[in-house]
Amino acid sequence: MRILVTGATGNVGRMVVDELLARGATDVRALTVDPARAALPPGVEVVRGFVGRPATMPAALAGVDRLYLAPHPATAPAVCRLAAEAGVRLIVDMAGAKGEHWQAVEDAVEECGVPWVHLEPGEFMANADIWAPQIRAGDVVKDAWGDAANAPVAQEDIAAVAAHVLLADGFEGRSLELTGPESLTRREKVAAIGRALGRDLTYVELAGDPALQHFTSVMGEHGGWYLDGLAQLAAHPQRAVSTVADVLGRPALGYEEWARRHADLFR
Ligand SMILES: NC(=O)c1ccc[n+]([C@@H]2O[C@H](COP(=O)([O-])OP(=O)(O)OC[C@H]3O[C@@H](n4cnc5c(N)ncnc54)[C@H](OP(=O)(O)O)[C@@H]3O)[C@@H](O)[C@H]2O)c1
Incomplete structure (x- = not known):
């Protein structure tokens, strides 16, 4: 199962890569505009591109089964359509609370027809x-x-939940509100x-x-x-919710x- 992580040198994206590897994922592709500078871990396939520039995405999406989508509202519709065309079977998007600035990301994901999991962090620690x-x-x-x-919520916990639901089955169609404890x-x-x-x-x-x-x-x-x-x-x-602990089986940071x-x- 090939997993593409977008924004793979971002604060969350980089930790999603590490969390996937720690969980035994063997086919992780990481997206960055500058592979030489990115310093991604060995064993990760590094490809050039950026979700903010959809023209760079078809090559990155080729052969991908599951996608971690970093939040870029303006280009999310185009990127999600390309993901559907490429045969992606699950999109795990990281946006924010429903109805706020990031809603366009969730709307784009749902409109493209690919099964999804929404990660909805509130404020980051x-x-x-x-x-x-x-x-x-x-x-x-x-x-x-x-x-x-x-x-x-800690970005470490957002990344851990992202990796968990990218690798697991059974979370499709769920919106996971993420807070600290x-x-x-x-x-x-x-x-x-x-x-x-x-x-x-x-x-x-x-x-x-x-x-x-x-x-x-x-x-x-x-x-x-x-x-x-x-x-x-x-x-x-x-209020705090228990999603991080419920998904990961350990307390949130x-x-x-x-x-x-x-x-x-x-x-
Ligand atoms: N702070 C909060 O409370 C809160 C709450 C909810 C959501 N958010 C949002 O969550 C996201 C945080 O995730 P993240 O830290 O993993 O960052 P991200 O925005 O998901 O990804 C950042 C990465 O995208 C790549 N990139 C390439 N060109 C870029 C460009 N022109 N502008 C921006 N990024 C570019 C960069 O990697 P390369 O250079 O390697 O390509 C960069 O490391 C942010 O978008 C943030 O606004 C924040």
């Missing part, structure tokens, strides 16, 4: 990098909507990062104009949009442990 410059500079973290809570407020996340680093971080709550100024300085024109999202989350906290493993991000 790696988005904690928004606090990294402040934590590298000192012990104070200025932020907003400290009580807004969600259950971010617990819902945490922003205040609690900063405290967890502090514990992981062995430091006592002080959370400083900003509101109104100071909050807008701060987030605009961090993320430019998207600052206001991001604050609106936090307000929504404060009103409607995201917790936030503090994730921060411990990625401590270099904050040093």
